[in-house]
Amino acid sequence: MLWLSKAAAKRRKGFFVFSLAFAFILTTLALAPSVMPGALPFLKPLTIDTDPENMLPADATVRVRNGELKTVFDIYDFVVVGVLNETHPQGVFNAKDLANVKTLTDYAKTLSYEQRAGTFANVIASDIIAPSTVDNIETESLGAVSFTWLMKTAPSTDQEAALIRDRMLKIPMYKGTMISDDGAALALYYPLSEKSISHAVAQDLQELIDTFENTGAVYHITGLPVAEDRFGSEMFFQMAVSAPLAMLFVFGLLWLFFGHVRIILISLLAAMASVICTMALLVLSGQTIHIMSSMIPIFIIPIAVLDDIHILSDFYDKYTPERDRLEIVNEVMADLWRPMWYTTLTTAVGFASLMLTPIPPVQVFGLFVAIGVFVAWFFTVTLLPAYFMSLPDKALADFGALQTSERAIRDQSWLGRFLRTAGPFAGHRAKSIIVLSLALVVWAGIGIVNISVNDNPIKWFETSDQIRVADRIINEEFAGSYMAYLHLSSDSAVNDEPFKAPETLRYIAKMSADLEAESNVIGKVSGLDDIVSTVYRELYNDPAAYRIPDTRPAIAQTLLMYENSHRPDDIWTFVTPDFQDAVLWFQLKSGDNTDMAQVEKLVGDYLNRNPPPRTLASEWFGLTYINLVWQDEMVTGMLKAFLGSFIVVLILTSLLFRSLSWGIMAMIPLALTVATIYGAVGWAGMDYDMPTAVLSSLSLGLAVDYAIHFLARTREIFRRQQAWEPTLREMFEEPSRAISRNVIVVGVGFLPLLAANLVPYQTVGILISSILILAGAASLILLPALISVFQKPLFHRERITE
Incomplete structure (x- = not known):
């Protein structure tokens, strides 16, 4: 690959024009369909x-079933909008606040957004759960039930508001x-035809809320769709x-x-060109x-300057005005082309290696x-x-270590002095460093065992963010804002x-009550049994009649009566x-994957311990459950990707160094680093979530670079010196300065x-x-310690035998 650099140095104008044209053409083609629709079909x-x-493939079973069952039911x-008023003695149930709640709900019914040409997404007005959209259910006379709007109009007095509360x-x-x-x-639930409008809905609702008279009421807007959509917007x-x-x-x-702006400017321009071309492709x-792909630029920028720093550092140490510049450039590239490649x-x-994961956006990112x-x-x-x-001589005035010190190899900067001390220390304290590293591995292993795999899109925001505050308050006041659905x-x-069988509905009612009592995560379980029991109680005007009737005809009668309500279709959200087929709505107080997994296990265990009166198949669906599935896929996928790429990189480094021993040496600092970082994650009690999982493979791609540069330059120097001590001293001059600069910059x-x-x-x-x-620190400290102990077998090919 050295010929490419030599050609560029000789034909510099041609390479500048080619690079500029390449970036310009890619950018133009990428932007053209958006700027000029139809011009390039x-x-x-x-x-x-x-x-x-979409972290899961479109044909993933859990996604397909989720879409099917949401349509069926x-x-x-x-x-979710929570409304609290801690200043009024009746809380939010006063005339002014309930009037505002009705205004907010009426406004929500009108919200609609164009998604694609000719298609719209909106708030589903008929399914809104709010005081003005649901029925009051009460006894009209013995054997008859009355269904009237709970809050047809806003109350005019606080006494009327209190009556609504009592009902x-x-x-x-x-x-x-x-x-x-x-x-x-109060908690208000505004259903969306497409969750992609949730952030827009939340913003529009908040704009209206901001116009309300200050009554002491506080409105909290939250929900998983809002968190996910807002994250995407921000x-x-x-x-x-x-x-x-x-x-x-x-x-x-x-x-x-x-110290020279014109010298380092090319590194930044090359980094920008790399980002532009990559995103255009x-x-x-x-x-x-x-x-995931939105984070590509922040990864490309530091990566793009990795090799630049080695070249700049070597050129800085070798440049003098007296020498032929082309000779210096060729010498620098000859020293560095192999480790850079x-x-x-x-x-x-x-x-x-991220393409080994089952998560499409992660595959694209990788x-x-x-x-x-x-x-x-x-x-x-x-x-x-x-x-x-291309630079004129005056641009390089006072540039280079040889301009300020007698010999570049004796750089007197703070970094040079520090490394000159660190090198002999690493070599002469080898056994102590190795023992400390092994102790660190043991410590890390204990921490890794304690890692908790967990994620929650709400926690993608800081604890002080209003969506986190809203989530916390609503889940304290109500049964829960996280929905999971159990299909039976x-x-x-x-x-x-x-x-319709009494024994089946009784079983469901008992299971719901038992699960609510067993778990502090399950706030409430709702199902067809709630409708049947409520209507049956009002038929007899007797609280003791809140139960499942004893016969099928009695159950059919309660359902027939409910069909006279203003929301008869609510029945079909619980049963076909x-x-x-039936579905139970689980309101959870947490959207953490660990809590959803706990609920899934709890329900599974319950069904096994308490078999239903007839065989029932069960399956979960809903956004909270999907988050659990893709997070599990992410963790297992990232583990496979890391192990697979670790082996591939080990093979690759062994082939590049033409030695398994040197290949293993290159991987040791990386292995120690990953173990230490993830051990610290475990000890600190941090969740092993999406970004933490992805970083294992990302670190492999970046962190091994330092070791490769260190080992490649060490072998080259040893071939000249034929002894470890002078090799160690020379390694901790220019080569280690370049590595250290890389560590700091990246x-x-x-x-x-x-x-x-x-x-x-x-x-x-x-x-x-x-x-x-x-x-970087492990490469500069642990590697010389290991080489000091194992130098004889490691350098057997580099030694010149008499």
Whole structure:
């Protein structure tokens, strides 16, 4: 690959024109379908997809069944609005607040949004759960039930508002769901035809709420769809802030190390070109911009300057005005082409390993970062040599270590002095360093065993964010804002309407009550039994009659009466018209995957311990359950990807070094780093969530670079020196300075992610920076210690025998 750099140095104008034209053409083609629709019909316009459900393939069984069952039972995802008033003695049940609640609900019915040409998504007005859209159910006369609007008009007095509250508390279906147990707070549920409008709905509702007179009421808007949709809306803004910040950080550090703006400018331009070309290729391939692919720029930028720093560092140490510049450039590239090519391959393999996961957006992310790695390598090995040859002599005035000290190899900067001390320490304290490393592995192993696999889209926001505050308050006041659905079906070939049978409905009612009592996560379980029991109680005007009737005709009578209500179709949200299938609505107080998994196990165990009166098949669906499934797929997929790519990179490094021993050496700092970081995650009690899982494979692609550079340069120097001590001293001059500069620049390059207000970005920033810095430190400390102990077998090929 050295010929490419030499060609670029000689034909610099041609390579500059080619690079500029390549980036321009790709960008134009990527933007054209969006800027000029229809002009290039063979190209797809830019599309954005922020739905976490698409973490699973479209044909995944759980997704297919979720769509089918939601259609069968007319179930939609909700925007949840909690209304509390802690200043009024009647809470939110006063005339002014209930008038505002009705105004808000009437407004919600009108919300509609154009999604695609000619298609609209809206709030499902007929299924809204709010005081003005549901019935008051009470005895009209013995044997007759009255269904009247609970709040047809807003109350004019606080006494009328209190009457509405009392009626709601009498109806078990509303208690805990729409009204808090203490009768002071309200929860409103606005169903959406498509969850992709949830953030827009939340914003529009909030705009109306902001116009209400201050009555002391506080409105909290939350729900899984809102969290997921809002995250998708904000992630692009966060990347628009984080990517320039990363560029600024990298620029500042390069300027600190090399001191010449014109010299380091090419590195930033090459990084920008790498990002532009990679994202353009992503769009041209027809891929959507997803949560994962939105983070590609922040990964490409630091990666793109990895090799640049080695070239700049070596050029900085070798340059003098007296020498022929082309000779210096060729010498620098001759020293570095092999480790740069090795690290490009291993980095690309590390990211490409993400294609082994069963998560499509992660596969796309891994593939295109791998492509970006090769694009960055090409720009580095061509544009930098060409640029160096294009600079006038005055631009290089006072540039280089030889300009300020007698010999470049004796760099007197703080970094040079520190490394000159660290090298002999690592070599002479080898056994102690190895023992400490083994102790660190044991400590990390204990932490890894204690890692908890968990995620919750609500927790993608900071604890002080209003959506987190709303989530916490609503789940304290009500039965829960997280919905999971249990589908029950009879496998009987004969349609005998099993869910009209008294014994079946009694079983469901008892199971619901038992599960609510057993779990603090399950706030409430709702089903057909609630409708039947409520109507049956009002038929007899007797609280003791709140139960399942003893006969099928009696059950049929209660359902027939309910069909006279204003919402007769509510029956079919719990059972199919042939009464062969039913669904139980689980309101959960937490959307954590661990809690959903606990509920799934609890229900499974209950069904095994207490078999229903007839054989019933069960399956889960709903957004909360889908999140559990794709997170499990993510964790197992990332583990497979990491193990697979670890083996591939080990084989690759062994082939590149032509030695299994040196290949294993290259992987040791990485293994120690990953173990330490994930051990710390376990000890700190952090959740092993989506970004934490992805980082295992990402770290493999990046962190092994330092070890490869260290080992490749060590072998080259040993071939000249033929002794370990002088090799160690020389390694901790220019080669280690370049590695250290890389560690600092790339490690700090990810820290701008901490400025984001989205927790996954913060997690990626702190963990990837920690991984890269620790991997660099392990390469510079542990590797010389290991080589000192095992130098004889390691260098047997490099030794010149007499």
